[in-house]
Amino acid sequence: MLAVAEVTPSWYLVLGALLFSAGAVGLLVRRNPLVMFMCVELMLNAVTLTFVTFSRMLNDVHGMTVVVFVLVVAAAEVVVGLGIIVALLRKQPTATADDLSILKG
Amino acid sequence: MLDLVWLIPALPLAGFLFLVAFGRRLGEPGAGWVATLASAGSFLATVVVFAGLVGEDHHHRSHVVTLFEWMPAGGFSVDLAFLADPLSITMALFVTGIGSLIHLYSIGYMHGDANFSKFFVYLNLFVFSMLMLVLGDNLLVTFLGWEGVGTCSYFLISFWFGKDENASAGKKAFVTNRVGDWGFMLAMFLAFATVGSLSYTTLAEEAGNLAPVTATAIALLLFVGACGKSAQLPLFVWLPDAMAGPTPVSALIHAATMVTSGVFLMTRVNPLLAQAYDWAPDVIAWVGVITALFAATIAVAQTDIKKVLAYSTVSQLGYMFLAVGTGAYVAAIFHMVTHAFFKALLFLGSGSVIHGMGDEQDMRRMGNLRRYMPVTAATFIVGWLAIAGVPPFAGFWSKDEILLYAFDASPVLWALGLVTALLTAFYMSRQVFMVFFGDERFREPAAVDAPVSGAVDDVEAGEEPEGEAAEATGDAEVHAHAHDGHAHDPHESPWLMTVPLVVLAGLAIVGGGLNLPFTPDLHFLGHWLEPVLYGNEAHIDVATGTKVLLAVIAVIAGLAGILVAAAVYLQRRVKAVEPELLANGWYYDSSITAFMGGPGRAAFQATADFDKDVVDGGVNGIASLVRGGGGGLRLLQSGYLRGYALGLGVGVVVLLAYFLTRVTF
């Protein structure tokens, strides 16, 4: 057996941070609305991972409960968001996020 | 009886209101009679109040009648009140007296004018304002009258406003007076700030407690106002131009009453002058005497019959200020009264001449008029002798007294005054000889514009008068009774015009009796005005012999002036010298115009531009800045979803960074 490093909870936190920033960058860079949405989901997952990690570190079950709620809200959000995207893309199937600029000042 | 003092200004005011409502309907000559009666009634009221004052004890001749509290404003309170005391009643007497005579004269002079009733509306308003001025108990009521006479002066000067020059003359008078009024207002503010009251009695009582610098400031600021109203240097420019108005106006306003307001004012505030620095009255005296000399030199070369008298008025007013400046208040008032008599007489006489000559005003086209207008000539000659200082006419006594006090103050002042007296005699004699004696030049064809002495090679004087001649004939077009050409002979004026002349001539003869210098008992005016002067009258210690000598020298100067004028204009033995410099008034007017047109205009333009660019620009600049900023910020709203998301992301980073700074490592 190789003497290797032990996986401390902080590794999970680092991974969560990486996933979150990746999602953020993706959100800002991609133009396809659906892919942007997927990046949002990515960020949410990073957050749930962090919550679970903290729940274990602090020995508190509430972190997990929050994850349940995050899941529910993410689901609802996806439903509504996709509804919006459907409504928008029905008119103009080739629309990207940049085309939704009616609120231009 | 003294409580009736409010009646004095009330009657002309009633006349004014009545004529405003019904004047046009009354027409000629009804409106004129109504106005004259109002004025005469006011004179009667003044006589009654005068009698009442005479009845009072010498030291109690000051009666204040308060009508109502005019401006109660916190700590500041001014009443509309009248002060009946020797000085104000003296002024009121000759204002209403001469005013009534001139009203009567005007009925004849304005005969046939389209705006007959309007003239009397203004005249009555003027008399009212003047009475408010002299009867006021405090500086503010006086100022009310001050402004009122200024306004009426404007109305009356530009009475025939169809011609642009007349309208301009009116405006010039008003604007120049305004410059003086600025001084008056500042003086009022200062008086209120330091003494707390504008009332004359309070000012007299408190004057002793004032710092000399304050008293000097108030007095000299009031003098600035007086310079404007009484046409002293440098604000005299409006008076010669004011001759554009009808002659009764010139007589009333610019000879007898309005222009004397300045002298009256300075006499009223004599306690302040007494409290001021020693050099303050000197300033007044010097301004007065220099103005007198300056105006006299200009009068020598004038060809318009009224302009000579206008400059003469400026000159005589200079004498009065000389008197005020040397502390001879009684002499100043004395000269004011006698001047009112003979100057009004001279102006009305010139009006009669103009009327008789069919609106001709150029003296070079007159001559030998005594044959055609005997009454006018006789009265005019009386006035001439009075102003020239020939005893026993009124002018001699008053002028002599002024010169005496001047001599006591400074021989230089006296010398300048003497030279002015000589010039006065000269130019007045010149006027009389040109108009009433000599050849009947009005029979000559109009093309000849050579000067009187017949010296054709005196070309430079010949060029200048053309403008004035055109002006004179131009006036003729507007004036209602334009006679055709010079075809028929001049005629005497109707009785409406000659009666006032005779009355004034009589006053000019006996007026000297007001304050004869022989014995103190004959100093009627001096005694009468004593309580008003609070002992500030200068006391001179001159030997009787010196007084007689001075009087003789003055008479000789006067006679010399007359003789020289006779040699030049009557007998034609000497060539006339009328330099263009003097005819143009030392180019004073034109230099003001040039200054205002050039550097003045540049300054005004710069101020206007400053206001437009800097002040307005600042305000507009802020607005533009906000708009620009808004426009710039608007670009943040690109409408791009990802742009907003980016903003969010940046915000998150910033917040994270901020919170991290608060974490301890």
Added chain:
Amino acid sequence: MVELVVFLIAAAICLGGAIGVIVNRNPVHAALSLVATLFGIAVLFIAQEAHFLAAVQVIVYAGAIVILFLFVLMLLGVDRSEDLTIEPIKGQRITAAIVGVGILGLTLIALASTSGEATGARAEPGSANEIAEGVADIEQIGESLFTDHLFAFEITSVLLVIAIVGAVMMSRKVRREDRVEDPLVAAHQAEAEARAAAAAAVSPDSDTHADAEEVEA
């Protein structure tokens, strides 16, 4: 040892999936990468003994949400590739990179400041919050859910109903007569149509796909 290996593999899958989501031009490929990430997360949940959550993650996220994504992708035909080489908004990529690095860096610094230890309050031993050793986590989550967070739980049911109603409302086909004209939308439509017409005029290609791509570019 096992834990380390599991972690490394799961982390690799997560990160690979994340990169895939960002980088893939085809949205369907991106969706599949997302599924990979979700599975990786589920594995990590199990590694942290949150078994229930791992199950729920797979069922809800990978099994429902991503399927929804794919439905919409396929339904609307928006599965064509996006051109990633161009970026219409100036400075977007640079700033996005900065934001990403910033978030990552700052989070790591925050982590480092506590030396990897959680600074929150530990649950008291013996309290209801504690993750007890012998008890199944689903039991504990349930207990916490239905006692401490009951109100929030009920509210989420309302939330779900609202979401459904909202989605139905937005995606229905509106009949001509019922349509409410929004001037802003109309203006935007006109602008888009003008652009499309201009593009069509430039290349008289009857291929709508090519036109659309040009418009998109």
